[in-house]
Amino acid sequence: MPATLRDVADRANVSMRTVSNVMSGYEHVSEKMRSRVLAAIADLDYRPNLVARTLRTGRTGMLALIVPEIDVPYFSELARDVINAAAEVGYRVMIDQTGHDHERERQLLTGDDRTMLFDGILFSPLVTRDELREMNTATSMPLVLLGEHEFDGHYDHVAIDNVRAARDATAHLISLGRTRIAAIGAQPAESYATPQQRTAGYEAALRDAGLELDAALLHPAAHYSRADGYAAAQELLAASDPPDAIFCYSDLLAMGAMRAVFDAGLRVPEDVAVIGIDDIEEGRYSRPTLSTVSLDTPFIARSAVARITARIEDPDAPAEEVVAPHAVIPRESTGSGTPG
Amino acid sequence: MPATLRDVADRANVSMRTVSNVMSGYEHVSEKMRSRVLAAIADLDYRPNLVARTLRTGRTGMLALIVPEIDVPYFSELARDVINAAAEVGYRVMIDQTGHDHERERQLLTGDDRTMLFDGILFSPLVTRDELREMNTATSMPLVLLGEHEFDGHYDHVAIDNVRAARDATAHLISLGRTRIAAIGAQPAESYATPQQRTAGYEAALRDAGLELDAALLHPAAHYSRADGYAAAQELLAASDPPDAIFCYSDLLAMGAMRAVFDAGLRVPEDVAVIGIDDIEEGRYSRPTLSTVSLDTPFIARSAVARITARIEDPDAPAEEVVAPHAVIPRESTGSGTPG
DNA sequence: TTGTACGCGTTATCAT
């Protein structure tokens, strides 16, 4: 049985209060007392019971990070940074996956499930625009949204400028002289926010350059996986008038798409240039290396943790938005990078 | 303020006891009472306080998964499976990274840090053999070790037969007619268990085939990362008598190694065949696709969760070991697979 | 079948 505060107090012949004071580094404790208590703590190998402390203080010291799938490189790299950023300010992180289960995502958010076990939620949503709006009122738990860019002032937000990121990626392709530029990752209009924003950026870039929008070049992808990227590119390339460049809404889609290009007997970037979004490490070692848009996950993680701790401190503070920077990283897959 | 058990009791005009009975599905509650309580629960949107319940019962319903780095694909894919397997039996998962911090790993294990917040630990260790031995006595918390294969009956274990896995991988290279087979991933003798076991398997396979052991072909790697694989392969290939095949102790090392081969102006598998261990998804889309040893993470995850829940139920049960199956998966990087 | 009362281990309030 682990030793309790009372055991320590008895052993040191002081009150529990004094032990608690010593533990929390309270100023006004005599040296004599302090050393006596410290000795007792060491003797008994006492460690405070976090659960009891939580019951009393209402703070668990835990954050929940909710992502669609932890094994998607972008999210695991984000998780790494979030865990590290949280550790620096004394928080630990619980990770939950929503899979692609719509209902589960709602549960996690409305708290049907989560019951007081964490102090705040970092949520990388796959929800639709409408649900995003409804959410505001649903939860009273500190919440920071990750990755969306649709600020309406109701909740904290670490956003990516998806529209610009997509426009920049597409513009890069255009600057190469490509004219039939496909996109992989679009989703139905009533669907998630991210793909819609990226489609908007893609189309804006084409318009800016005076290129026509060809619906046949806008290819959907249900999940942002390698498999979906592969299948989508395969279809695109089989068309009578195939693209000479592909903008993928994620690096993972791009990895699949590149493989499909090779399997079709074509070359990247000579026949088809490919660019993604996320800047996952995989793309720095693939053949060819993958051009992409870097999203600065360390920045996102740090900002998110800073926002959530601020909100935990002051639940009534006005919601804030911080927009993470992004940058096009040209590599071999658009013929403009150096190997390695 | 969230409603408490007492609020519900007052509202329904019953005692807290009755409400608690209803919550826990107790048999002998009259229908009238039950519906009255249920109504009150719904009215107040009551949800039990997990922390209070934990303080009372000693169970948190949380498992900790400790891995070196969550953004290493093998671990993130493992985490995905563990989270899912745990969810099926009502557990949630907290993820901690040890980084490559030796001290942190010890802290997490000895409990200097973890204080009662979870019911058990799933630990994918990077510890040394000696520490593994010391550990037995150090912790009293339910603990299941993942990935090691050095069972001494003191703790539960979901093991990989690292020696055989490495031997099988090397044997596959030998069956291709390769004779100068390098290995990337070795570490000093006083170091971690996994690399030592894999080195043992590698050397056993060479001996079995009557090939000589060349110390120059056994290349160390501090982390099992793409960068380390790249650097190691680069050195190997620059030698006067370069290898015609490379066995990497992880798929990630292999991804880096393959890139180094190309950058040296050589081909995979024609000039240098490459095989890894882990079977991460990345290797199924890389160019060429990566031959590897599959470790069956879903099996490992399921077994680990089954073991930990069993141990939580009965802390005094004898320790058990389950060995996960593995299988060589030939793909393009050893010239024996089919594309795709 | 249901109500009362205590304890889980802490922190915080009120004294002194």
Added chain:
DNA sequence: ATGATAACGCGTACAA
């Protein structure tokens, strides 16, 4: 500067 004691919200032994 320190001691006694009341919460925090729940589960359950004991009573009724």
